[in-house]
Amino acid sequence: MRTETILNRWLKVDPRSGRVPLKEIPRLAYSEWYDDLCQCLHEESCHVASYFGVPGPEGLWLICLVMDDLEGSVRIASYRYGRGEQRVLPSVTAVHPAMHVFEREITENFGVSFADSPWNKPLRYAHDRADWLHTMNDYPFYTIEGEALHEVNVGPIHAGIIEPGCFRFICNGEQIVHLEIMLGYQHRGVERLMRETENRLRQAVLCESIAGDSAVAHGTTYALLAETLSGQTVPETLEIERAIALELERIAIHIADTGALCTDIGYQLGQVACEALRTIVINTTQAWCGNRFGKGLIRPGGTYYPLTESLNERMLQNLEEVRRRFAEVTADLLDSASVLARFEDCGVLTCSQALRIGAVGMVARASGLKRDVRATHPTGAYRTMSHEPILVTEGDVFSRLKIRLEEVMQSIDYVRTFVGRWNEGREEVARPDYTSPWAPSSLAFACQEGWRGEIVHVGMTDEQGRLAAYKIQDPSLHNWMGLALAVRREGISDFPICNKSFNLSYCGHDL
Amino acid sequence: MLISKWKVWRSHGRQFIPDLQGVRLPETFRGRPQIEGPVPKLLAEELAQWCPVGALTAEPFTLDLGRCVFCNECAMRAPQHITFTSDYRLATTHRDALILREGNPDFIAFDEDQVRDCIHRLFGRALKLREVSAGGDNSTEMELNASMNVNFDFSRFGIDFVASPRHADGVVMTGPLTENMARALEICYNSVPAPRLLILAGSDAISGGLFAESPALDRRFLDRYRVDLYIPGNPVHPLTFIDGIMTLLGHYERTPWSEFQ
Numbered sequence: 054m055r056t057e058t059i060l061n062r063w064l065k066v067d068p069r070s071g072r073v074p075l076k077e078i079p080r081l082a083y084s085e086w087y088d089d090l091c092q093c094l095h096e097e098s099c100h101v102a103s104y105f106g107v108p109g110p111e112g113l114w115l116i117c118l119v120m121d122d123l124e125g126s127v128r129i130a131s132y133r134y135g136r137g138e139q140r141v142l143p144s145v146t147a148v149h150p151a152m153h154v155f156e157r158e159i160t161e162n163f164g165v166s167f168a169d170s171p172w173n174k175p176l177r178y179a180h181d182r183a184d185w186l187h188t189m190n191d192y193p194f195y196t197i198e199g200e201a202l203h204e205v206n207v208g209p210i211h212a213g214i215i216e217p218g219c220f221r222f223i224c225n226g227e228q229i230v231h232l233e234i235m236l237g238y239q240h241r242g243v244e245r246l247m248r249e250t251e252n253r254l255r256q257a258v259l260c261e262s263i264a265g266d267s268a269v270a271h272g273t274t275y276a277l278l279a280e281t282l283s284g285q286t287v288p289e290t291l292e293i294e295r296a297i298a299l300e301l302e303r304i305a306i307h308i309a310d311t312g313a314l315c316t317d318i319g320y321q322l323g324q325v326a327c328e329a330l331r332t333i334v335i336n337t338t339q340a341w342c343g344n345r346f347g348k349g350l351i352r353p354g355g356t357y358y359p360l361t362e363s364l365n366e367r368m369l370q371n372l373e374e375v376r377r378r379f380a381e382v383t384a385d386l387l388d389s390a391s392v393l394a395r396f397e398d399c400g401v402l403t404c405s406q407a408l409r410i411g412a413v414g415m416v417a418r419a420s421g422l423k424r425d426v427r428a429t430h431p432t433g434a435y436r437t438m439s440h441e442p443i444l445v446t447e448g449d450v451f452s453r454l455k456i457r458l459e460e461v462m463q464s465i466d467y468v469r470t471f472v473g474r475w476n477e478g479r480e481e482v483a484r485p486d487y488t489s490p491w492a493p494s495s496l497a498f499a500c501q502e503g504w505r506g507e508i509v510h511v512g513m514t515d516e517q518g519r520l521a522a523y524k525i526q527d528p529s530l531h532n533w534m535g536l537a538l539a540v541r542r543e544g545i546s547d548f549p550i551c552n553k554s555f556n557l558s559y560c561g562h563d564l
Numbered sequence: 565m566l567i568s569k570w571k572v573w574r575s576h577g578r579q580f581i582p583d584l585q586g587v588r589l590p591e592t593f594r595g596r597p598q599i600e601g602p603v604p605k606l607l608a609e610e611l612a613q614w615c616p617v618g619a620l621t622a623e624p625f626t627l628d629l630g631r632c633v634f635c636n637e638c639a640m641r642a643p644q645h646i647t648f649t650s651d652y653r654l655a656t657t658h659r660d661a662l663i664l665r666e667g668n669p670d671f672i673a674f675d676e677d678q679v680r681d682c683i684h685r686l687f688g689r690a691l692k693l694r695e696v697s698a699g700g701d702n703s704t705e706m707e708l709n710a711s712m713n714v715n716f717d718f719s720r721f722g723i724d725f726v727a728s729p730r731h732a733d734g735v736v737m738t739g740p741l742t743e744n745m746a747r748a749l750e751i752c753y754n755s756v757p758a759p760r761l762l763i764l765a766g767s768d769a770i771s772g773g774l775f776a777e778s779p780a781l782d783r784r785f786l787d788r789y790r791v792d793l794y795i796p797g798n799p800v801h802p803l804t805f806i807d808g809i810m811t812l813l814g815h816y817e818r819t820p821w822s823e824f825q
Contacts, residue, residue: 132698178744179780180743180778180779180780181779189744190747209745209748210748210752212727212728213704213709213727214695214697214705214709214725215697215705216700216702216705217696217745217748237744238698238699238742238744238745238748239699239700239739239742239744239745240742240743240744240780241699241740241742241775241778241780241781242775242779243782245774245778245779245780246774246778247775249777252616254614254616254635254637255616255617255774257616258616258617258633258635258774259616259774262768262774263701264701264702265700265701265702265704265705265706265799266701266702266703266706268703277724309706311673322569322572322573322576323572325579325713325714326575327712328579328710328713328714328715329579332713332715339589339590339592339593340590340592341592341597342592343593343594343648344593344594344798345591345799345801346706346799348634348635348703348798348799349594349634349636357636357640358592369615377575378572378575378576381568381571381572382572384571385568385569385572388565388567390566429785467620484640500613529597537578558702559702560699560700560701560702
């Protein structure tokens with residue numbers, strides 16, 4: 054059965070013009086909303102992109118966006134939760150575990166209770182949460198009684214130079230029985246700062262800092278959303294330049310992660326080779342826009358850093374060098390039994406697990422689940438190309454490495470294609486635009502495939518066209534549960550390579 | 565099997581940069597700003613209004629490098645008055661040195677007298693640091709990792725990041741210091757044997773930066789302990805970090821940019 058028949062009460066929106074007046078968003082009774090959603094999530098092609106609450110004078114307005122990969126659309130519907138209402142709502146998580154992050158957030162921030170929710174724990178201990186009685190120090194960790202079992206706590210500060218997060222293992226000897234991940238240490242209140250400022254430059258810079266390793270991806274998502282709200286269309290040249298920047302980011306981080314996986318198994322040749330290759334890529338970005346992470350490059354309406362022919366020439370030269378050397382690294386890794394022995398059959402996330410937890414991006418694709426908004430909900434320069442996502446089915450650490458190895462090559466090809474198209478039809482690109490009026494009382498969304506996966510931003514404007522609410526979904530939000538499942542039955546000493554193979558964002562989750 | 569390794573090794577060649585101070589970053593890199601006065605009052609107000617982090621004040625016209633996120637907007641709006649040079653040597657021992665005025669000198673002042681006596685003596689030949697990210701967005705963290713990589717190879721000078729605060733001589737903090745991380749940071753800092761260094765890396769760490777107004781921060785830790793080095797950046801470039809630490813330890817001298825170039 055298709056969503057056409059299931060979600061016929063929901064508003065269908067084309068992601069390319071992702072804007073709807075607030076009054077057109079269907080308002081359903083919770084029971085209707087619940088039935089529709091539970092039914093449509095049985096389809097593999099459907100997943101929830103965003104589900105969040107907006108407080109207002111009459112109570113809470115809960116809005117849900119479902120992505121339909123087959124028809125390439127987004128479906129929107131909402132329900133109300135009145136002020137002072139004590140109603141306990143049936144939990145969707147009980148049927149579809151992927152919803153846990155959304156329901157946990159709604160419970161944490163607004164105190165709405167969901168009955169039969171299997172895992173209704175605080176998500177990130179946001180500063181404006183409803184329940185101030187509980188703090189990070191009394192997080193209700195899951196425990197198992199047993200003489201043979203012991204607990205290991207790792208974090209919030211880890212051994213390397215990485216972000217903080219708390220991992221609590223329950224182990225039987227060396228073997229991990231259960232892992233629980235508690236996050237929230239990185240919570241900076243990004244969504245609140247977004248709606249509290251009218252300075253759109255500040256909003257753009259804030260979005261670049263949601264996750265610094267995905268600055269281009271989050272920055273582009275914001276720029277698309279801002280342009281949707283102001284009804285602007287940007288020249289194709291600018292769309293191509295953004296896509297080039299996004300693919301450069303993907304290449305750089307995938308190479309860095311390949312090196313980091315080598316580090317964690319003590320394979321120094323792979324490590325140093327990848328470090329040097331990553332330097333070439335990020336220095337290319339730096340030569341373009343002055344920042345190795347692409348901060349400052351993406352702005353709504355235009356850019357201060359248009360590409361030039363000489364930059365393109367250098368970029369292609371560098372990428373050819375990277376392609377040649379990375380192919381050698383790839384051949385070497387695939388040929389080294391001691392490397393493969395550590396990666397193969399380790400940290401398996403099966404396809405059905407990935408589906409049930411709502412995995413997105415490269416983690417989903419490594420488990421054989423085709424989730425890639427470049428293919429299903431393309432925007433900008435991706436609209437006019439046919440992108441075939443790379444799929445691997447085993448779901449182990451090696452699969453996630455293989456996805457990286459192959460996506461680097463694919464992205465280098467894409468940059469070549471984009472540069473070709475850029476040369477064909479060059480248009481003048483304007484400077485950034487921070488002042489065009491935004492459509493009042495509207496909801497807009499935008500999505501991009503960052504290197505981790507699907508990034509979704511949703512913005513709502515008030516009667517004056519100012520931001521009234523801003524919701525950010527980083528792919529890490531869904532995929533953290535994947536890591537927790539993948540390490541079960543592995544030796545605890547294999548945790549670092551499992552963790553590295555996912556390389557999820559802490560600040561993208563905590564916001 | 566060996567042939568594939570030999571191929572990687574051959575292409576890899578020699579990667580380390582022999583003379584780190586000889587490196588020049590591309591023109592596009594945004595380092596120390598140069599402010600040419602006088603900035604007309606109306607323009608100054610416009611710039612201050614647009615600055616996404618409130619790093620600019622209109623009267624008198626100042627730019628606080630400890631808040632600046634190097635977005636380049638002010639330089640694009642007033643190119644005749646502000647230019648971000650490729651001078652990456654931004655670290656300093658005192659917060660005031662980061663507040664730049666019209667006609668600022670062509671280097672960030674580094675006051676040797678502010679360096680505690682014990683630093684050269686105890687840490688001059690080996691320094692082990694523990695990094696704590698307290699709300700950092702993972703870009704400065706990646707750059708700190710990069711300063712130890714095969715290109716920059718900072719550990720050649722006996723300077724390294726270590727896993728335990730018990731093995732460390734000081735703490736490098738990144739991020740705006742979130743409320744949820746405040747306790748862990750303080751426990752970590754106090755686990756480092758005294759005398760210990762406290763280094764703030766990145767604009768977020770120095771002033772809260774973009775997040776300075778957020779109620780989700782708790783920066784009281786910084787009122788209680790002395791900061792030895794402020795390293796601006798968004799993120800901090802590995803060369804900025806290396807130059808900052810080497811200058812603090814007395815190995816590098818802060819010279820005017822015209823001479824350094």
